[in-house]
Amino acid sequence: MPELPEVETIRRTLAGHVAGLVINEVELIWPKAVSGWEGQPFEVLVAGRKIKTIDRRGKYLLIRLEEDITLIAHMRMTGRLNYYSEKKEPEKHTHVVFRLDQGEVHFSDVRKFGRIQAIPTPLCVSGSALCKLGPEPLEQEFTPEVLKERLSRKKLPVKAALLDQHVLAGLGNIYADEALFRAGISPLRRVDTLSEEELAKLHQAIREVLQAGIDAQGTSFRDYRDANGEKGSFEQALQVYGRGGEPCKICGQTLEQVRLAGRTTVYCSKCQK
Structure with missing residues (x-):
């Protein structure tokens, strides 16, 4: 399972490609890999929004979108988020494809444990598993x-x-x-x-x-x-x-x-x- 260093590395490498880009379309190959919010489908909440920043909390990636939507991604055991500069045919274990105005991001997971949740940013902590996490071990406040x-x-x-x-x-x-x-x-x-x-x-x-x-x-x-x-x-x-x-x-x-x-x-x- 990716731990803090791996998730932080994914955050840095992904942000270098996608920050400032717009998610034009979301293709759900295995819809159970994602969840929307209060009846609003995941793809409706995500498509058309610009990626502002990518943060990390513990082992979770927080992909901040315009209009106060955050994608909370947890890789679990075998999840991956890969960026491709050009259109790429989804591989066997690819479950979600985010088509951007420049390139694509594919979410794949061999064991199907990983998940991506779309949630209003103000509820990002209180409405998710993030509310129960302990302190960040690399922050100055961790003494x-x-x-x-x-x-x-x-x-x-x-x-x-x-x-x-x-x-x-x-x-x-x-x-x-x-x-x-x-x-x-x-x-x-x-x-x-x-x-x-x-x-x-x-x-x-x-x-x-x-x-x-x-x-x-x-x-x-x-x-x-x-x-x-x-x-x-x-x-x-x-x-x-x-x-x-x-x-x-x-x-x-x-x-x-x-x-x-x-x-x-x-x-x-x-x-x-």
């Missing part, structure tokens, strides 16, 4: 004190807490594993056992690993691509994620792999206390 407060009522393993989007927006399996490794904290540790010093290290590690992911344009294993169809390169920098059974790059000990909060979790039992 060690904020992290401590968000975790304060939890009595579960720290990895499980970090995956909760109500605690922190945008962090997923890849970057949670990597941040915990950088901070030297076992994913199995209960949140309420972390010291002030460990919370400060975790806060710093979260910010560092997410920024490194953005700088590398995300992590591509199978499905993720940016709006240009390009892969990210952060896979080359991964210390633990996806490396269960391999030697730790720091100490050489075999990396442990367990199932935690329904997700595969990899860590070094020597480096992460």
